[in-house]
Amino acid sequence: MHTLSVKTKNQTEMIDITRDVSAVVASSGIRDGVCTVFIPHTTAGVTINENADPDVQRDILMEINKIVPRQDGYRHAEGNSAAHLKSSLFGSSATVIVAGGRLCLGTWQSIFFCEFDGPRTREVWVQVSGT
Amino acid sequence: MHTLSVKTKNQTEMIDITRDVSAVVASSGIRDGVCTVFIPHTTAGVTINENADPDVQRDILMEINKIVPRQDGYRHAEGNSAAHLKSSLFGSSATVIVAGGRLCLGTWQSIFFCEFDGPRTREVWVQVSGT
Amino acid sequence: MHTLSVKTKNQTEMIDITRDVSAVVASSGIRDGVCTVFIPHTTAGVTINENADPDVQRDILMEINKIVPRQDGYRHAEGNSAAHLKSSLFGSSATVIVAGGRLCLGTWQSIFFCEFDGPRTREVWVQVSGT
Numbered sequence: 001m002h003t004l005s006v007k008t009k010n011q012t013e014m015i016d017i018t019r020d021v022s023a024v025v026a027s028s029g030i031r032d033g034v035c036t037v038f039i040p041h042t043t044a045g046v047t048i049n050e051n052a053d054p055d056v057q058r059d060i061l062m063e064i065n066k067i068v069p070r071q072d073g074y075r076h077a078e079g080n081s082a083a084h085l086k087s088s089l090f091g092s093s094a095t096v097i098v099a100g101g102r103l104c105l106g107t108w109q110s111i112f113f114c115e116f117d118g119p120r121t122r123e124v125w126v127q128v129s130g131t
Numbered sequence: 132m133h134t135l136s137v138k139t140k141n142q143t144e145m146i147d148i149t150r151d152v153s154a155v156v157a158s159s160g161i162r163d164g165v166c167t168v169f170i171p172h173t174t175a176g177v178t179i180n181e182n183a184d185p186d187v188q189r190d191i192l193m194e195i196n197k198i199v200p201r202q203d204g205y206r207h208a209e210g211n212s213a214a215h216l217k218s219s220l221f222g223s224s225a226t227v228i229v230a231g232g233r234l235c236l237g238t239w240q241s242i243f244f245c246e247f248d249g250p251r252t253r254e255v256w257v258q259v260s261g262t
Numbered sequence: 263m264h265t266l267s268v269k270t271k272n273q274t275e276m277i278d279i280t281r282d283v284s285a286v287v288a289s290s291g292i293r294d295g296v297c298t299v300f301i302p303h304t305t306a307g308v309t310i311n312e313n314a315d316p317d318v319q320r321d322i323l324m325e326i327n328k329i330v331p332r333q334d335g336y337r338h339a340e341g342n343s344a345a346h347l348k349s350s351l352f353g354s355s356a357t358v359i360v361a362g363g364r365l366c367l368g369t370w371q372s373i374f375f376c377e378f379d380g381p382r383t384r385e386v387w388v389q390v391s392g393t
Contacts, residue, residue, distance in 0.1 A: 040368025042312040047219040050173040059205040059212035074321040081321035088309040097258040106171025127359040129393040131260040178350040181304040190336040190343035226355045228389040237302025262391040
C-alpha cells in the first residue's frame, strides 16, 4: 500500500490526483488488475469526473454545497456534519481497472480528492492488485 | 478487460446491463473473485438497484433530477453540470463479488448503466479478478 | 464469500459492522489485498464514516431523509422509493484495503450497514481477495 499526501487550501475543493495514482500503478509492475484509491478521512471523499473545464469542479462543489447546506440544525458539536454526509455520498474509495500496466480512464476522466472540511493536510492510500 | 456498448435513448435513463456483465464473468473462467464494472464517462454512472418494478427506476430518476436540477446557475458552458454531479453521486464503478463462477447479486438486484446526459452511445468496461 | 446477518430496529439506521468484517479478514489468512463488503438489498447500503460521536450518524440520517423525502409523489406501490434512491446514493459496496492481514481504516472510520427501509433482518456479504 502506498500513501500520498494532499494539502487542501479551501473548505471544499477537488484536487486532481491522477498523476500520483498513475505513478503508484507504474511502480507496482502489475500489468492487469485493479487499483483501489482509499481516503482514510470521514470529511473527505474521492470521485472520478471531468478534468477539462475547471468550471465543472466549481459547479459540482457549488451544487453539492447547496443540496447539503453547512448549517442545517445538526447536533454534532464540531459543526462539520455536512462534510460527513458529503463524504458518504461521494464515497471513500474509487476503483479503476488496470490494463497493460496503466490506469484505464476515459478521455475526460481524472481522479479527484474531494475536500469537504478543509483546509487540511490529508492522506490518500493506493493499492494495486493483479487479476 | 471487456468493453460493452450501450445506446441510450433519453436524457436520463437506467439500463439493465446485468446479462452482459454476467456473460463476461462466465467467459473469464474465474470461479471466485470480484467483478469491476467501470463507466469511462463523466456524465453517466452505474448503480445496483431493483429490477422488478420499472416504477422504481422511474422514481429514482424523477427524484435525483429534482434534487439536482438541470438548470441552477451553473457556469460550465456545455450546460450539463447536473449530469456531472449525478455521475459523482451514483459513482463510476460497481464492484460485485464472484463466487462459483457467477455474479453474486441479491434476489431483486440488477446492475444499471445510468445515463444522465443522453441520448448517446456509451461504453462500459468490465474486469474480472480472481481471489 | 462470508455472510453476516444484521438486525435493524428502525426505518433508517446506521449499524457499525467493522468488528464482524475484521473477523472475516482475519479468518481469511490473506495478508495483502482488498476486502469487498457487498449489500444484497435494494433499500439498504453501506458506507464508511465516523464512529466516535453518535450524533454524526444521527445528522447524516436526518439530512439524507430531508434531501430525499419519504413521500414525494413516487409511483412505486411499495412506498419505499426514497429508500431505493438512498441505496444508490450511498452505494451497495465498500472496498477497503487489507495490509499486514488487517483492514486499513483511518483513525475515525468504521464500516456502517445503512438501513433505509427497516426494521428488517438483512445480509452483508464479505469477500477478501489477495493482491
